[in-house]
Amino acid sequence: MRNLAFILVLIFSISAFAKDKVVRVAYFKTLFGHIHRNPSKYSESISTISCGYPVRILKKSVGKKKYQEVFNKHFNYISVGPYKGYINKSYLTDRKPTCFQDRYPRFFDHLNLDLAEMYHWGKLYDQYEYGRSKVQ
Amino acid sequence: MKSVLISILLILNFSTYSQENSGKKSEDTSDVVNFENIQDVLKNDKLSDEVDKKIKKKVEKKQKIKVNRIKKYNIPSEYTFWTFMSEYWLIKNVIFLKWDFQKPDYGLVKAFQEFLERMGVYEKKFKILLLNTPEITHFALPSNKDEIIFLLSVPFIRTLDLSKLEIALLMFEDYLRWEEGYFKEYVKFPALNKMIGSNFYQKKFDSKVLKDTLAKYDQMTSDKGFDYQQQFAITSKMNKILKDDNKLWNSYYRMIQKIDNLVKTNILYQKYLKIYPSPEMQLNWLRPKSDIKPF
Numbered sequence: 001m002r003n004l005a006f007i008l009v010l011i012f013s014i015s016a017f018a019k020d021k022v023v024r025v026a027y028f029k030t031l032f033g034h035i036h037r038n039p040s041k042y043s044e045s046i047s048t049i050s051c052g053y054p055v056r057i058l059k060k061s062v063g064k065k066k067y068q069e070v071f072n073k074h075f076n077y078i079s080v081g082p083y084k085g086y087i088n089k090s091y092l093t094d095r096k097p098t099c100f101q102d103r104y105p106r107f108f109d110h111l112n113l114d115l116a117e118m119y120h121w122g123k124l125y126d127q128y129e130y131g132r133s134k135v136q
Numbered sequence: 137m138k139s140v141l142i143s144i145l146l147i148l149n150f151s152t153y154s155q156e157n158s159g160k161k162s163e164d165t166s167d168v169v170n171f172e173n174i175q176d177v178l179k180n181d182k183l184s185d186e187v188d189k190k191i192k193k194k195v196e197k198k199q200k201i202k203v204n205r206i207k208k209y210n211i212p213s214e215y216t217f218w219t220f221m222s223e224y225w226l227i228k229n230v231i232f233l234k235w236d237f238q239k240p241d242y243g244l245v246k247a248f249q250e251f252l253e254r255m256g257v258y259e260k261k262f263k264i265l266l267l268n269t270p271e272i273t274h275f276a277l278p279s280n281k282d283e284i285i286f287l288l289s290v291p292f293i294r295t296l297d298l299s300k301l302e303i304a305l306l307m308f309e310d311y312l313r314w315e316e317g318y319f320k321e322y323v324k325f326p327a328l329n330k331m332i333g334s335n336f337y338q339k340k341f342d343s344k345v346l347k348d349t350l351a352k353y354d355q356m357t358s359d360k361g362f363d364y365q366q367q368f369a370i371t372s373k374m375n376k377i378l379k380d381d382n383k384l385w386n387s388y389y390r391m392i393q394k395i396d397n398l399v400k401t402n403i404l405y406q407k408y409l410k411i412y413p414s415p416e417m418q419l420n421w422l423r424p425k426s427d428i429k430p431f
Contacts, residue, residue, distance in 0.1 A: 100212075106208050106336070110346075111346075129244065129245045131264070132261045132262070133253050133258050133262075
């Protein structure tokens with residue numbers, strides 16, 4: 001009986017440990033993009049998502065009732081459907097964006113993009129190096 | 137007595153008959169007359185206004201739905217078309233351009249950002265895409281007004297052993313070409329001009345125009361390039377901008393010398409002369425002379 005209680009407590013604590021906390025919902029704002037396995041633009045892509053897709057920004061559980069939000073200054077830990085991974089912060093916005101696909105839906109349909117092209121479009125945004133000159 | 141009774145009955149019948157007839161008449165007339173009377177009542181109650189409003193709303197809703205349906209067939213305007221088109225071309229040519237590869241941070245963003253600020257070019261957004269091929273060396277692709285897309289070949293800058301300043305100068309040259317719109321002007325053709333910003337509701341979408349546009353990008357980057365006149369204009373502009381700063385001017389001159397040597401000695405880069413004619417001429421134009429004449 002004592003053993004059984006111990007096992008139950010153990011299972012309960014493990015499940016609590018694995019549960020991440022949702023911080024907020026954000027929207028994906030570039031044409032296409034990738035959810036990465038690790039917080040790096042070269043990391044393996046778990047899934048490709050398109051503009052306007054809602055993502056849940058998570059705090060990763062690191063102990064009993066302890067959560068860690070920041071892993072990398074460029075990446076957020078997120079979940080989309082069944083997937084959990086990392087996405088570049090600069091691709092997310094708090095408000096639903098006006099996407100190119102929504103503004104020109106029939107034109108976009110006529111491009112007949114296949115899966116590989118959507119994948120590469122997401123990769124393109126990862127491969128770009130972004131800059132901006134500022135007023136001094 | 138009998139006759140009196142008959143006459144009473146006759147009178148009664150006649151009166152009921154006439155009553156029935158007059159009732160029918162009054163019903164018929166009331167149908168028509170009542171309507172007119174009701175209209176006055178309706179006017180007073182403002183019910184007809186309500187009906188008008190409802191009809192107007194319905195028409196407006198229908199029109200809105202139609203406008204939204206038509207809007208779905210919009211083609212991007214000049215303001216949003218070019219970045220999209222350039223990226224579409226990059227996607228279609230990923231195998232040829234080899235931009236999907238892992239590389240270290242060369243610090244180019246910071247170097248170019250500082251260079252732009254030094255030149256007094258502020259609030260310019262830019263994206264740099266490094267290519268792992270010597271086929272296309274450097275370009276600024278047509279893009280929307282608020283941003284620039286730079287292509288830069290890693291083998292090219294490595295072979296030349298360019299410093300960050302020299303790379304920034306090379307990119308600044310491309311920036312000037314982008315500002316002049318040489319690439320965009322070459323890509324544009326009548327059918328494309330007609331398509332940009334139009335609507336194809338209840339018309340057939342001409343996908344050949346997009347194919348032809350992609351072909352124009354290919355021609356420009358691999359075959360046609362810039363002409364002597366354009367090169368002279370850009371080199372003169374660079375000369376004007378940099379001549380106040382000896383260090384920058386010398387770096388620019390040295391960079392073109394390096395390119396000149398490379399295209400004369402390395403077979404991989406012989407095509408460069410077709411795209412950017414020619415480093416040797418650029419050096420001539422840059423050398424201080426009193427009698428430089430444009431082409």
